[in-house]
Amino acid sequence: MTDRLERSDGTSRRAVLRTLAGSAAGLLLPAPLFGGQRSVVEPRSVDLELIAAWQPVAVAGQAAQLATYNGQFPGPLLRLREGDHVRLRLINRLRESTNLHLHGLHIPPSVDDPFLMVPPGESVMYEFTLPPGSAGTYWYHPHMHGKVATQLFAGLAGPLIVDGPLDWFTRLRRIADRVVVLKDLSLSGGVPSTHSMFDWMNGKEGDLLLVNGLVAPTLRARRGMLRLRLVNASNARYYNLALEQHHLHLIGTDAGFVGAPVELDSLLLAPGERADVLVRLRDPGSFRLLNLPYNRGGMMMGHGRPTALSLPQAMLTIEADEAGTMALPGRLASVESVVAGVDAPHRRFVLGAAMMGARFYINGRSFDEGRVDVQARRGAVEVWDVENPTAMDHPFHLHVYPFQIAARGGRPEALVAWKDVVNVPARGSVRLTVPLRNFSGRTVYHCHIVEHEDRGMMGQLAVV
Numbered sequence: 001m002t003d004r005l006e007r008s009d010g011t012s013r014r015a016v017l018r019t020l021a022g023s024a025a026g027l028l029l030p031a032p033l034f035g036g037q038r039s040v041v042e043p044r045s046v047d048l049e050l051i052a053a054w055q056p057v058a059v060a061g062q063a064a065q066l067a068t069y070n071g072q073f074p075g076p077l078l079r080l081r082e083g084d085h086v087r088l089r090l091i092n093r094l095r096e097s098t099n100l101h102l103h104g105l106h107i108p109p110s111v112d113d114p115f116l117m118v119p120p121g122e123s124v125m126y127e128f129t130l131p132p133g134s135a136g137t138y139w140y141h142p143h144m145h146g147k148v149a150t151q152l153f154a155g156l157a158g159p160l161i162v163d164g165p166l167d168w169f170t171r172l173r174r175i176a177d178r179v180v181v182l183k184d185l186s187l188s189g190g191v192p193s194t195h196s197m198f199d200w201m202n203g204k205e206g207d208l209l210l211v212n213g214l215v216a217p218t219l220r221a222r223r224g225m226l227r228l229r230l231v232n233a234s235n236a237r238y239y240n241l242a243l244e245q246h247h248l249h250l251i252g253t254d255a256g257f258v259g260a261p262v263e264l265d266s267l268l269l270a271p272g273e274r275a276d277v278l279v280r281l282r283d284p285g286s287f288r289l290l291n292l293p294y295n296r297g298g299m300m301m302g303h304g305r306p307t308a309l310s311l312p313q314a315m316l317t318i319e320a321d322e323a324g325t326m327a328l329p330g331r332l333a334s335v336e337s338v339v340a341g342v343d344a345p346h347r348r349f350v351l352g353a354a355m356m357g358a359r360f361y362i363n364g365r366s367f368d369e370g371r372v373d374v375q376a377r378r379g380a381v382e383v384w385d386v387e388n389p390t391a392m393d394h395p396f397h398l399h400v401y402p403f404q405i406a407a408r409g410g411r412p413e414a415l416v417a418w419k420d421v422v423n424v425p426a427r428g429s430v431r432l433t434v435p436l437r438n439f440s441g442r443t444v445y446h447c448h449i450v451e452h453e454d455r456g457m458m459g460q461l462a463v464v
């Protein structure tokens with residue numbers, strides 16, 4: 001049986017997703033929260049293949065050579081379901097080692113292993129099951145320490161969606177969703193430009209602001225409604241998004257749905273972050289999704305300024321033939337609010353940087369594969385304080401274990417939501433509630449400005 005893959009731009013591409021009919025008994029799903037009926041969905045066995053290779057790609061009217069998955073930029077959309085048993089083969093046809101990280105998925109650290117190396121010409125199988133409750137918007141990219149920034153900038157990243165009961169049995173089913181991969185790039189001589197010392201310090205930003213590999217594409221809204229799955233797959237660029245004359249209605253964060261739609265004037269997406277938003281157009285017409293100025297600061301070395309945006313830039317245009325009349329969902333999921341006990345382990349992570357040699361630190365230490373920085377107990381709910389005394393924002397990311405934001409800058413966070421990346425503003429701090437559930441093993445936390453990660457702003461967590 002073959003499933004077609006729909007690209008984010010609507011065209012379908014060479015199928016890379018093969019599903020085998022589920023043989024086990026149907027998976028009983030919980031009753032939907034609104035509309036629909038209790039249903040049974042067959043678990044599937046899904047075989048996927050990603051081939052990392054340099055390929056010719058047309059970008060912004062230029063012929064370029066990019067590092068791609070299956071010849072596509074961004075990589076193909078992997079559309080999966082809760083309960084799926086996935087066998088994903090990564091084939092490395094690059095000239096250097098790589099590996100794959102399934103950013104945000106709650107799967108064993110031994111599978112989503114950032115320490116694995118796949119040499120050129122070799123392949124490796126990632127095999128895992130998507131847990132119930134994991135419906136959401138994710139992505140994948142290489143995670144070889146020291147090589148993440150150059151491989152990601154060269155093109156290696158793609159979106160991954162997990163569908164679940166809310167997508168199937170509520171009115172969300174009637175709203176078309178589009179994946180919006182925000183990924184900047186700059187080319188020099190038809191290949192991705194190389195990193196300067198300034199780029200290593202500040203994170204590399206490209207001058208081409210691309211959406212699904214295109215410059216300012218147009219998306220059509222059917223019946224005046226659209227669901228956007230926004231993925232910031234850029235090395236270092238922040239996007240501060242707003243839709244002309246409209247609000248955005250946030251229905252999901254990094255790792256799942258929120259309790260009810262949240263109306264937003266603008267939405268800041270740091271590198272690695274995702275957001276699931278509904279758009280309901282008031283009138284027929286064309287409306288631009290703008291990238292508003294946002295100053296994330298910088299380590300400021302040499303000339304230039306990161307995010308040198310002074311005017312809003314149009315990322316894409318939404319075109320609607322009719323006004324949206326369908327009501328937005330009232331309630332979505334019931335999101336557990338995780339609370340740490342009074343005796344919960346309490347940890348502090350202080351981010352740091354040295355201009356000399358562009359080195360980055362957490363608690364004064366650069367990443368060392370041979371050193372475990374945090375030893376934790378499986379099942380514990382921990383409190384993590386992440387402090388950023390530097391002059392620029394850093395997006396803090398933890399693998400495998402989604403967390404909740406308890407406070408930002410000392411102020412309690414109102415929204416109960418699952419996250420795996422949180423922006424820690426310059427001279428600011430965040431407090432996280434981190435449940436280390438279900439899996440033991442060794443994994444990492446790091447700054448998702450991947451230049452900083454490659455240059456040491458990463459630590460190791462061992463859950464035992």
Ligand code: C2O
Nearest residue numbers: 101103143272397
């Ligand atoms: Cu998206 Cu450790 O990464």
Ligand code: CU
Nearest residue numbers: 101103104399
């Ligand atoms: Cu990750």
Ligand code: CU
Nearest residue numbers: 394447449452
């Ligand atoms: Cu950083």
